[in-house]
Amino acid sequence: MKVWLLPAFLAFVLWGIWGFIPKLTTQYISPTSAIIFEVVGGMIVGILVLFLVGFKPEIHPKGIGLAVSTGILGLLGALCYLIAVSKGKVSVVVTVTALYPIVSIGLAYVILKEPISLKEGLGIILAFIAIMLFSV
Structure with missing residues (x-):
């Protein structure tokens, strides 16, 4: 393991x-x-x-x-x-806030120059869509 x-x-x-x-x-x-x-x-x-x-x-x-x-x-x-x-609602708030890694990934990309693959980029876009759907 x-x-x-x-x-x-x-x-x-x-x-x-x-x-x-x-x-x-x-x-x-x-x-x-x-x-x-x-x-x-x-x-x-x-x-x-x-x-x-x-x-x-x-x-x-x-x-x-x-x-x-x-x-x-x-x-x-x-x-x-x-x-x-x-x-x-805890179910909505916890889901939206649990998407905080999007910020971490963006900072890692800009500051640490960590690459983002196409698949990861699509995941980030879907996460933003999820935030919008949960926020409505």
């Missing part, structure tokens, strides 16, 4: 559950309150990982800057997701 397959499958399952729970959460607390408690949950995971690396994370200015940027963008995205799911 490929080394990346198990973590990818676990991410798939965990993110699937993560996409559903906010609909329940926002029935009890506001999206802005929910994001605070999501950060607390993230801090718990961060502390556990810090323990796993012996309290000695790798230090590199660019790596730290990019990691902090990732955290900021991720939490802003999570806040937007919480607001959307509190007002819309």
